[in-house]
Amino acid sequence: MKVLLVDDEEELVTALAERLSFRGIDADWSTSGSHALELAEAQAYDVAVLDVKMPNISGIELKKRLEKTRPDMKYIFLTGHGSEEDFWAGSAEASQYLVKPLDIEMLIETMRQVVQK
């Protein structure tokens, strides 16, 4: 399973990628929407885990752009805010919606479920 992690917090996204790799999941990471688009252009991913709130390109906007390049890719949104708008937008747009801080096992479980759908 190949995963693309996008979050503006580099500390978070690098640690998460490393933890996933310990568990046998191949994860690429990016801290900006434009870089994520480049990565997706270069190769295919099964799941994209996107932070909802990011500078320049938001998670929801990024998902729309990624869908054009990779129509088969699944999406999981992350949020640290959990505001009403985020919640409804996230649950409508994404296959899953998770609130930070994450439980790593739960993330992996969610990714598996999303891919199998």
Add this chain to the structure above:
Amino acid sequence: MNTTKPDDPQRVSGLRPQFWGQRNGSLSSEKHSLNLRRLWKTTVLIMTVVSLAPLVVMTAVDYTVTQNSVESELVLRTSRIVSNTKRAVEFSLLERLAALDFIVQDNRLQMLTDCARLEAILDHLRLSLGGFVDLGVIDSSGQQLCYVGPYDLSGVDYSDQDWFRSVRDQGMHISDVFPGFRRVPHLVIAARHELPGGDFYVLRTSLEAEFFNTLLSDLELSGNGDAFIVNSEGTLQTSSRMHGGVLDTIDLGVPEYSDSTRVYETRTRDGRAILIGYAYIPETPFVLMIVKQKAVLMGPWRATRRQLIGFLALSISAIMVVILAVTTYLVNKIHWADLRRMATLHQVEYTNKMISLGRLGAGVAHEINNPLAIINEKTGLLKDLFTYTDRYTDDPKLMGIVNSILASVKRCSEVTRRLLNFARNTDGETTPVDLAATVTEVLGFMGKEAEYRSIQVEVDIDQNLPTLETNCGRLQQILLNLINNAFAAVDNGGHIRISVRPSTADSITIQVEDNGCGMTEHELTRIFEPFYTTRRSRGGTGLGLSITYSLAQELGGSIDVESEPGKGTQFRVTLPLVKERKRGSVDEGTAG
């Protein structure tokens, strides 16, 4: 056990309306702009003056006018009867004087000194006019020339008597009534007749005083009236009913001289008001008097007056009852409208506060969540490094530290999750609610306090509850307020029981019960009023229950309470399974 239902806002204790007891302590004075007690007093005063003043004035005017007209009518009637009677008395005296004149004109002196002839004339007079006792002819020296009558008076010399001098000087004389030689009340009429050659003679007759009595006794007088004749000294010339017999002196005094008939009011010696009508009979010493008892005359007026005053008293009572009832009703309405307005105002304030708090909480949660997520991932990575490289797996101390950090992160994230949930629940959305989870979540806020104070919290939720669709945030607030109150009421080591049961087919009842201090009946009647608190010294705002009440109403439910001092309190919130859409904060605003 004391119970109260807040749905009964018009409850009054005795006759005293509820706003009467309103103090500034229970409602903050700057927000409660109306002094209802003063409003009530002013309104009652104005309405009383405006409605009673014209009534009283009109009644007083009517009273005076009627009384005056009754009195003037009495005076007029008395005056008329005095005047008529005076004419009758005057006429009968003049009639007899004219008869004497006729006799003198018809007979020469020689014929009159013939006693047989004189006797015949006396008989004729008695027959035709009546009242004549005797008849005498007296010459200019006062010597009686001839006398006919029941007494032996022939040859009596009258020359030194007043009546003789009077008739000699003035041509005629009518005397007072006097007993005379005969001890029988009588009066004398005498007429002078001129003879050729300057001499004269006098024809004299005496009349029984009784003939006056017959003139007066026929009068029909109202008001225990008494008609009599007195002379200028106040000696009665006729008998009277109440002021003595003939020749007695009246106790009323002689009225002052007047040409015309007069009526005046005075009092008898024993204080009774009387009306006296009198007239001086010209050419005679007589004064006709008619005395009436005013109290008897005014009898019919007193009945009218009683009716008038009775009507006034009845009207005033009816008007006062209406004024008091209407004013009390309206001021009570204002009182409740004011209370509801303030409750609404505070609910709005409270809602706004909750929304602000929600935003603040969400902001804080967001700011904390991001670094928390990094701590979480870094610690997780640390743990992974230890676990997956096998280098430190067996070091229990290191693993313990890492797990402790992860547990703390989890606790923090639980707090931020609650804050986020709280923010999400401050809007008015209706969703299916898991009551057990909601109760547990609310109790979560109180968990530490319950532990510190050894308060035993028992939760008893019916497993077969139907699904409740309502606003989760509002329900949480209701539960939080009631549980907070229960915590405040119980002592350390107290007991709180929260139970949820279906009450009817389409509603459930949430009961929060404590074994704390309880409340008195007076407190119970007021606990849902805004700003009423029994815990002011311990920071109570008096808003919790009024807001809880509004929230329960907003959810289409109701709240009631039972309490007994020293035993504990039970709050019961009954909520419909499906919140009615139409009821909401807008409806609540109609009172303001």
